[in-house]
Structure formats: structure tokens, C-alpha cells
Amino acid sequence: MVLVFAEATNGKFKKAAHEAVTYAKKTAEVLGTDCCALTIGEVEDAGQLGVFGASKVLNVGGPGVAKFDSQVYTAAIAAAAKEVGAKVIVLSHNSTGKNLVGRLAARLLAGSAPGVNAVPTANGDQLTVRKAVFSGKAYADVTLTTEYKVISLAGNSIPVEESGAAVAVESFSPELPAAKTKVIETKRVEGTTPLPEAELVVSGGRGLKGPENWGVIEDLAEALGATTACSRPVADVGWRPHHEHVGQTGVAIRPNLYIAAGISGAIQHLAGVNNSKTIVVVNKDPEAPFFKAADYGVVGDLFEVLPKLTEAIKEHKAG
Amino acid sequence: MKLLVCVSKTPETTTKIQLTADQSDLDKSGVQYIMNPYDEWYALVRALELKEAVGGTVTILNVGAADNDTVIRKGLAIGADDAIRVNTDGGSSLYIAKQIAEQAAGYDIIFFGKETIDYNGSEVGAMVAEFLGLPYVGDASNLEMNGNQATVTRDIEGGVEVVEVETPFAVSAAKGMAEQRIPNMRGIMMAKRKPLNVVEPVDFPETTQVNHYELPAEKTAVKLIDPDNMEELVRLLHEEARVI
Numbered sequence: 001m002v003l004v005f006a007e008a009t010n011g012k013f014k015k016a017a018h019e020a021v022t023y024a025k026k027t028a029e030v031l032g033t034d035c036c037a038l039t040i041g042e043v044e045d046a047g048q049l050g051v052f053g054a055s056k057v058l059n060v061g062g063p064g065v066a067k068f069d070s071q072v073y074t075a076a077i078a079a080a081a082k083e084v085g086a087k088v089i090v091l092s093h094n095s096t097g098k099n100l101v102g103r104l105a106a107r108l109l110a111g112s113a114p115g116v117n118a119v120p121t122a123n124g125d126q127l128t129v130r131k132a133v134f135s136g137k138a139y140a141d142v143t144l145t146t147e148y149k150v151i152s153l154a155g156n157s158i159p160v161e162e163s164g165a166a167v168a169v170e171s172f173s174p175e176l177p178a179a180k181t182k183v184i185e186t187k188r189v190e191g192t193t194p195l196p197e198a199e200l201v202v203s204g205g206r207g208l209k210g211p212e213n214w215g216v217i218e219d220l221a222e223a224l225g226a227t228t229a230c231s232r233p234v235a236d237v238g239w240r241p242h243h244e245h246v247g248q249t250g251v252a253i254r255p256n257l258y259i260a261a262g263i264s265g266a267i268q269h270l271a272g273v274n275n276s277k278t279i280v281v282v283n284k285d286p287e288a289p290f291f292k293a294a295d296y297g298v299v300g301d302l303f304e305v306l307p308k309l310t311e312a313i314k315e316h317k318a319g
Numbered sequence: 320m321k322l323l324v325c326v327s328k329t330p331e332t333t334t335k336i337q338l339t340a341d342q343s344d345l346d347k348s349g350v351q352y353i354m355n356p357y358d359e360w361y362a363l364v365r366a367l368e369l370k371e372a373v374g375g376t377v378t379i380l381n382v383g384a385a386d387n388d389t390v391i392r393k394g395l396a397i398g399a400d401d402a403i404r405v406n407t408d409g410g411s412s413l414y415i416a417k418q419i420a421e422q423a424a425g426y427d428i429i430f431f432g433k434e435t436i437d438y439n440g441s442e443v444g445a446m447v448a449e450f451l452g453l454p455y456v457g458d459a460s461n462l463e464m465n466g467n468q469a470t471v472t473r474d475i476e477g478g479v480e481v482v483e484v485e486t487p488f489a490v491s492a493a494k495g496m497a498e499q500r501i502p503n504m505r506g507i508m509m510a511k512r513k514p515l516n517v518v519e520p521v522d523f524p525e526t527t528q529v530n531h532y533e534l535p536a537e538k539t540a541v542k543l544i545d546p547d548n549m550e551e552l553v554r555l556l557h558e559e560a561r562v563i
Contacts, residue, residue, distance in 0.1 A: 068480075070445060070455050095475040099457040102445030105413055111526035112412065114440045133438055133532075137336040138345075140438075141531040180454035180488070184470070185481040194477030200563070224563065242460075242494050243474065248332055248436055249356050250494065257562040268332045274535060278560040280552070281541070291541050296555060300546030312549040316557065 002028040002035045003086035004054070005077050007096050008043040015197060016092040016153075018052050018160040023153045024090040025053025025163060026119045027127075031088065038080045038172075040065050040073060050167035052160065056084065058172040068096060069179035074103040079174030081108070081148070088127070093152035094196065101152045111144030117157045117275075127151075135248040135271035155196055156254045193227050195246065200226035201255045201276075203246060204234065205269075207262020207283065207302055211239035216306040217261065223313040229253070231263045247272035261302040265290025282306065320375035320464075320486070322366040323426040324399065325419055325447070326358040328383060328390045329437045338532050345532065354390045357432025359397070360499040361492035365462055366430050367398045368497060373464065376400045378426070382418045384408050388515065395510035396502035402513070407520040411527040412438075416446030418520050423447060427467070427486040433458050433493040441491070448489040456482055460495035 004024035006017040021037055028035040037054035039046045042061065049057050060076045077100065081089055089104060091097040093115040105112035113129045117139070120129035128143045129151060144151075188194075195201065202221040208214060214228075221228045228244060235245035246253050248271040258276035262283065263269060270293050273279070281294035282302045291297045298305050330336075331353045337346040353359075366377045379394040379402040381387050391402045405418040423429050429451075431444035441457065448455035460479065461472035467486045472479050474493050502510075544552045556563045 070448070070457075074449065095458055095473070098441040099445055099455060102412070102416070102440075102442030102447075103449040103455065105442065105526070106416060106446040106449035109413070109526070112440075112442060113527070114442050130533075131439075134330070134334075134336050135436060135439060136535070137334075138338070139533045139535070140529045141533075143528045143530065144526070145528060146526045180484060181456060182483045183480055184483055186475070186478065187480075188475070188478035192477070196476055245494070252439070257556065257560070266333075267335065271332075278556065278562045280556070293538055294541045295538065295560065296552060297541040297543050298546050298549075298552065299543060305546050305549065308547070308549040309552060312553045313563070315550070316553045316563070 001033055001084045001086040002031065002088045002090060003077070003081045003084060004035060004037050004090040005100070006037045006039055006049055007092060007094070008039060008041065011042050011044050015160065016094055016155050019155065019158060020090055020092045020153050021049050021052040021054055022161045023119065023158055027088060027090060027151070030120060030122050036084045036086060038077060040076055046169045047166040050164050051162050053163045054167065055164070057167055057169045058084070059169050060172050060174065062173070064176050064179070067179070067183040069181045070099040070103055072176050072179050074100055074107055075176050076174055077104060078107050080172060083172060083174070087147060088149045088151065091150070091152040093154045097152045101150055104150045108148035108150070109146065110148035110150045111146040112150040113142045113144060114152045115154045116151055117154055119158070120151070132275060135252050136275045137271050154254065156199065156256070195227050195229055195244065195251050195253055198227035198253065199256045200224050201229050201253060201257070202226045202259045202261070203229035203231065203263060204261050205231035205263030206233050208234070208239070213303070214240070216303060220259070220306050220310045220313070223310045223317070226257070231269055260290060261306055263290060264288045265293060320369060320373055320427045321425065322370060322375060322377045322428050322430065323380055323423055324358065324363045324366045324377060324394070324430040325380045325443070326363065326390065326394055327355040327381070327432070327435045328352050328387050329355045329435050332356065332436065336534065338534060342532050343530055352390065354393055355432050355435045357434060357492060359394065361494065361496040362430035362432050363394055363397060363399065364497035364500050365492060366428070367500070369464060378403060380419060380422055381405070382407060382415045391515060392510050393502060395513045395515070396506040397500050398506060400513065402515045404515060404517050405520050406517050409520065410525045412440055412442050413446055413526045414523050416443045416450060417523040419443070419447045420450035421521050422518065423451060428469070429453070429489040431489065431491040433491045444489050444491040453487055453489050454484050455489045456484060457491045458493045459490050460493045462490060462496060
């Protein structure tokens with residue numbers, strides 16, 4: 001059995017949870033077994049995870065798990081793995097998953113592969129799975145040689161697939177420790193898709209010349225339904241907030257479309273974005289190194305090019 | 320407060336990654352190494368700031384061979400009091416976490432960087448916390464202490480979560496937690512005389528192997544689009560790339 005922890009935010013699943021269940025189902029197929037999904041806390045329609053391939057869905061409820069704590073959630077996931085006889089555990093490689101992968105590996109003395117990009121291959125009792133390393137400058141094939149194995153899936157790595165039907169949700173009540181951390185406040189920017197989850201990203205760099213010029217980036221992002229991002233120098237001087245900084249020491253992203261305007265393409269920036277499926281670069285300098293990493297390039301003044309692109313997108317959407 | 324900062328050595332950020340001919344390893348020739356930026360810029364500096372505010376000691380811990388001492392001495396030059404190096408070339412994340420856990424009992428806060436920029440695992444801090452039975456807060460962009468209680472802000476998708484936790488605990492530092500410090504000449508001179516204790520590893524099995532690496536497929540040459548014809552770019556994004 002493969003166990004997948006499907007995280008819900010405010011009671012609802014996001015794409016990452018559907019990706020994780022799809023991935024767990026494919027991993028179970030490789031191993032000739034089934035996939036069980038675990039949900040924690042109050043979740044709407046948890047049985048719908050059956051649509052993405054879970055043959056069984058467990059829910060751990062109660063006040064003890066209402067807020068996230070890595071020790072409590074680790075205890076719940078490990079108990080569920082023992083309950084259903086799962087030796088392979090799949091998580092999403094997001095802020096929650098990153099707090100859990102290591103804990104679960106230490107608790108189960110498991111080999112772990114954090115942030116994988118592909119479905120594993122099996123060789124006897126071993127699993128080999130590919131993950132990006134050096135912030136996307138290379139891939140490593142990691143072989144897990146232990147009885148228990150813990151894998152977390154990088155966002156936007158595999159398409160969500162529907163392969164089954166909704167199943168009944170079974171309540172599961174393992175013995176859990178009391179949380180040693182207390183969540184005081186959760187603040188989310190409303191209305192836009194967070195960068196690590198975004199499929200479309202529009203990013204600006206020093207070529208924008210100042211924070212007051214960001215309207216051309218925001219207009220294009222709005223027309224596309226994209227999330228905005230920026231290069232490191234722009235975040236460092238305070239033109240844009242730190243959470244928008246993509247690159248080797250910022251957020252590493254892998255959207256379907258990354259549009260970069262006024263960014264030269266330093267190697268540290270490329271490291272964080274070169275797993276994007278399609279890259280468009282707008283720069284007035286034809287020698288900008290970013291063009292070598294781009295699929296489509298526009299050599300021109302971004303203050304003229306971006307508004308034209310925004311209009312063309314709007315016309316395209318209007319059909 | 321007794322503060323421990325766990326640091327890794329990583330290739331410098333501008334390194335062009337090359338593989339050996341059989342693709343079984345990275346070609347390490349000519350690679351320059353640095354202290355992992357998240358460990359140095361954020362974890363170490365925040366630990367030093369806390370020591371300056373409330374007193375205590377800052378110890379650096381590294382798991383690695385003798386050639387890691389340059390990186391450790393830099394941490395001492397920035398201001399740590401002493402250092403421990405567990406003398407081993409291993410290995411998998413869990414092996415390294417076990418070595419850290421053996422040394423990390425008795426500290427009030429154990430700091431990590433949020434990830435290393437080479438393996439991008441983000442897992443060793445949580446592993447150490449589990450081995451020691453401690454709470455753990457990952458991707459922290461702010462950490463304030465009030466007595467033995469910490470208020471930690473951690474990055475989540477599209478926002479932050481504010482968490483309270485009492486010492487002892489483990490935390491991983493993200494951008495925002497502190498500002499990079501450059502060691503001065505006095506710090507560099509003093510670092511040479513600070514204690515760097517080398518200890519031997521405990522036995523622990525390896526849990527993972529990496530036998531094969533690949534470089535990303537080369538991009539085909541960029542398609543240049545006339546800046547006056549953005550309709551053509553939209554058409555290509557829709558019909559060829561199929562991303563909009």
C-alpha cells in the first residue's frame with residue numbers, strides 16, 4: 001500500500017493535493033498495489049480523492065489536529081502508515097510537506113526523496129526517483145534502499161489525472177501527542193495564486209527602473225491571470241516584497257509560462273526558473289544571457305512591448 | 320542561551336554544474352565552495368543577534384571532512400564562539416541528521432538554513448528535531464524571543480503563519496530573518512584562535528544512494544518575435560507552446 005497525505009487548506013483541497021494523490025496512485029501501480037489517502041482536520045468531500053486514484057480515504061479529526069504542528073501530524077501519518085500497512089509515503093513538497101518529510105524519515109528510519117519531479121521506478125525493494133538539484137541546474141536519481149520510503153512531490157511536476165470514483169471516508173483515531181507549537185495567526189494574500197503554485201508568472205527586474213513602473217507587469221499579469229514575481233536585486237532594494245523573489249536564493253518555481261521583463265538572466269536567477277515549461281524573455285539588450293534560456297524572445301523596450309502584449313492577450317481572451 | 324547553528328558547505332552560487340563522464344557524480348574540479356547562504360546569512364546571523372541581545376553562546380556544527388574547516392572558520396570570523404565538526408564524508412540526509420542529533424542535546428535553539436542550495440532537501444532540520452523529540456518550525460522569516468518563549472513567523476504558500484514555541488526547539492531560517500554580515504579583519508584574526516573540536520561519527524546506516532545525474536535538456540535556439548507583433552507571440556504561446 002502507498003499512503004498519501006492530502007493536505008486541505010481551510011477544509012478544501014488545492015491542486016497540490018490532487019497532484020500528490022495522482023502521483024501516489026501511479027507509484028502504487030509501479031509497485032502493483034493500491035493507494036490510500038490520509039486527510040487531517042475538517043475536510044469537505046474527502047471521499048472525492050477516490051476520483052484521483054485513492055482506493056481508501058482516512059480522516060483524522062478532532063481539536064488536536066485543527067492547527068498544524070509537525071510532531072502531531074507526523075505521529076498521525078506514521079500511525080496511518082502502520083494501520084494500512086503502507087511502506088511508501090507520499091507528501092506534497094510545500095511548506096507543510098517540508099516540515100514533515102524529514103520528521104517522518106527520522107521516525108520510520110526511512111530513506112527520503114524530497115521535492116521529486118517524476119514517478120519512481122522499482123527494482124526489487126528499492127525505489128529510484130528523480131529530483132531537481134542545484135536549484136534546477138541538474139537532476140539526481142535518488143535510490144531509496146530502506147524498508148520505509150518517504151517522497152515529497154514538487155508542485156506542477158505531473159498533471160492531475162482522474163482515474164476512479166469517490167469512495168467512503170473512514171474515520172481514524174490514532175493516539176497523538178499534544179502540540180508543542182501554537183499557531184497564533186495565519187495571514188494569506190487573498191485573490192492571487194501563490195508563486196510556488198502558479199502556472200503563469202510575469203516577472204520584472206532592474207530594467208523596470210523603479211517600483212513606480214510596475215504597472216506594466218501588473219497589467220500583463222492581470223490580463224493573463226498570472227502571479228507577479230521579481231529578480232533578487234529588485235527585492236533587495238525594496239522595490240518589491242521578498243516573497244516575490246524567484247531564483248536560487250529565493251523561490252524556485254516551475255510554472256507552465258514564465259515571462260521575464262528587464263531581467264538579464266544571471267545564473268542564480270536561471271537556477272530558480274529554468275524548470276519552467278515555456279520561458280519568454282523581453283529585454284532591450286540582445287546580448288542578455290537570458291535569451292539563451294528562453295523559448296521566445298522579444299528584443300525591445302519593455303515599456304512598449306509589455307502593453308502591446310497585454311492588449312494582444314486581452315484580444316485573444318475575448319476570442 | 321545556548322544556541323547551535325548547523326552549517327553546510329555548498330558550491331558557490333554562480334557554479335556551472337558539470338558531470339563526470341559516466342554521470343555518476345558531479346565534476347568537482349574547479350568548483351569553489353562557500354557556506355550555504357541560508358545557514359550563513361540568516362541562521363547564523365540571527366543566532367548572533369540573539370546572543371548580543373540576551374547573552375549566551377553560539378556554536379557552529381558541521382558534518383564533513385577536514386576541508387570543511389575553511390567554511391567553519393568563516394562562521395567563527397562572523398562571530399560564533401566555537402565549533403564542532405563531525406569528521407565524516409557521509410552521506411544521506413538521515414545519516415547527517417543522526418550525527419547532528421548526537422551533538423545537539425542541551426541547546427536552547429538549534430538553527431538550520433531552510434535548505435542547502437545544492438541538494439535542496441529541506442529535511443535535515445526536521446530529522447534532527449524528530450531524533451531529539453523537539454518541536455520544529457521550518458522556513459522561518461522572523462524569530463523573536465521573550466524569555467524562553469519564541470514567536471516565529473514561517474513562510475507558507477501565499478502568506479505567513481505566526482507560531483509560538485518554547486525552548487528547546489529547532490528552526491530553519493529563510494530570507495528575512497536577518498541581514499548578511501561580512502566578517503571584519505579582527506573577526507578573521509580571532510577566528511584562528513577559537514576552538515574547533517573534531518569528533519568522530521556514530522555508526523548509522525545510509526538510507527539513500529545517488530548513482531546517476533543528468534543535466535537539463537539544452538534549450539533549442541530562442542525564437543525571436545518582432546516587438547511590434549505581439550499577436551504572433553500570443554498565437555505561438557497558444558498554438559505551439561499551449562500554455563495559454
